[in-house]
Structures are given as C-alpha cells and as structure tokens.
Amino acid sequence: MVNSLYNEVLSALKSGGIEDYEFEADVMFEEVFGRDFRLKLLTGQLDRPETESESARLHKMLRKRLSGEPLQYIIGRWDFYRGEFSVGEGVLIPRQDTETLVETAFKLVKDIRTPKILDLCSGTGCIAITLSELLSEAEVHAVELYDEAYSYLEQNISGHQSHVIPHKFDALSDESASEFSDFNLITCNPPYLTESDMQNLQSEVTHEPETALFGGADGLDFYRAIPKIWKKSLKPGGYIAFEIGATQGEAVKAILEANGYADARVIKDLCEKDRGVIAKKSSSPILRT
DSSP states (O other): OHHHHHHHHHHHHHHTTOTTHHHHHHHHHHHHHOTTHHHHHHTTTTOSOOOHHHHHHHHHHHHHHHTTOOHHHHHTEEEETTEEEEOOTTSOOOOGGGHHHHHHHHHHHTTSSSOEEEEESOTTOHHHHHHHHHSTTOEEEEEEOSHHHHHHHHHHHHHTTOOOEEEESOTTOHHHHTTOOOEEEEEEOOOOBOHHHHTTOOGGGGGSOGGGTBOOTTSOHHHHHHHHHTGGGEEEEEEEEEEOOTTOHHHHHHHHHHTTEEEEEEEEOTTSOEEEEEEEEOSOOOOOO
16 A cells, blocks of 8 residues: 555665655655645545555665665755756755855845846856846856766756856866956855865765865865956956855955955854855955965
8 A cells, every 4th residue: 555655665764864754755755646645645545555666666766765865866856946956966966055145146136137147166057047037137157067067057957948058167267267257246156065074974965976065175275266266257346155164154254355355244044054155346456365
C-alpha cells in the first residue's frame, strides 16, 4: 500500500541520519504522486497498492539520498525566491540565505528606470534571473566559468523565458572585466568557505562543486580580487553587493573600504546573522591597498 511505502521511506531516511527526514520523504513522494500528495494521503485517495513503477522510482531516490547525494540533485530542481531552478551535479544549489542578497540588490536599484546589473559567479543564475523578473526594465548579465554550471545557467534562462544575458568566462579575469562598463550594480555570491570549513562539510555538501565553495585559506580570496578587477565596470555611485559567510562581514567591509569604496555596510538576514556586504563606488579614483 502507498501509505505503507511512505512509512517505509520515512523510517529509512530517519535511520539513515537525515535530519529533516519527514520533509524529504514528502518531497520524494510529491515527485511520484504530485504536489497534492499529502491531501491525497489524508483523503484516502492513495489507499491502494503502489505500482511497480512508483515503487522503483521511490526506492531509486531513497538509495541515492542514503548514499549522501543531495535531495536537490535527485529531484533535479529547487525552489528559490518565487521560482524554481534546475540543478544537478556541477552547480551550487540555490539556498534561502541568498534571497537576502536578491532583496538587498533589488532595493539598491529599484528606483532606477533601466538599471544595468552584472551577476558574477552566477551558477544556476538564480540571482540574475530573479532580479531580471523583479526589474522588468533592467539589463541583466550573468557570468559563469565552469561548463556544468554554465549549462544550468543557460537552461534556467530558457526555462524562465528570461532576458538575462549569459557570459562564459572567469570572474577573476582582468581582460574580460575590461570589456564591461556602466553597471549600476554588481552582485556576487562567491566561493567563501575556508580550509577549515571544507574539512567539516556535511555529507551532501561534498557533492557540490568545490569550485563554488572554497574561497581560499581564509575564505576571502574572491572578496580581495573582485572589487579591484570590476571597479572600473561600475558607474560612479554604482553598488557592489556580496553574499558572505556569517563571520566575514567586517573583513569584507574592510576590504571594500581599502579599495576606495564608500558607504560600506554589513547586511543581516532574517535571523539577524551577517549575510551580505554592500558598498558604493565613489567618484574618487583613489585605490588604497
């Protein structure tokens, strides 16, 4: 019976050490029986034996999850902000934490009639695509280097029927940056985990690309490089907005100030944790190191 199969999967996930086992079981069953799975279960619509196909699909998902594969990769998509994004091996999974960066970025340019926005280290494109949807008149560009992630960026742009313009190159390339100018806003959720963080990752996080996670010994390599490389691409008065790790706020703020940016400040998320840093390109050309 379907309800017995549900209890079997629930028990296996719990025994396998999956913290949010009930939520994950529900997601798996929604894949097979629809988003209204819970309602069907409660109203008796699933008081029947599962088919061979249904059982096979659920047991395949269960085996993958118990092996440590992220649920998001198993499902092949994940919710972010108001949309759904395709994900899989080779691309960073969108996280709710990053919605703070999107909301902050939106507030910075919402009063500009046709803002020009650049998203670096774009991955799935969740930041760029969401901003493009929130700001229908904006010109939004997204930069991603790695083949697997870039394929998801293109897939999500197509799936959302988005006008985001994708670019495949290294965000740390001075030569590439020199070809871009007059942005009102640059956003970036860079790799920011430290060496210590990388040694203590949760099992499922180890399946995500190291290139999207590791930010150098202290996690600050990208924060040191990007403000210098991309400063000329910002309009005077334009903003740079980073997502950060919860302990990196003051360090990133200091880096931006040392590079001549003005009004640098740390942004907190809904849990009052440091989650982002923003700063403005001043009219002064001075660059301090």
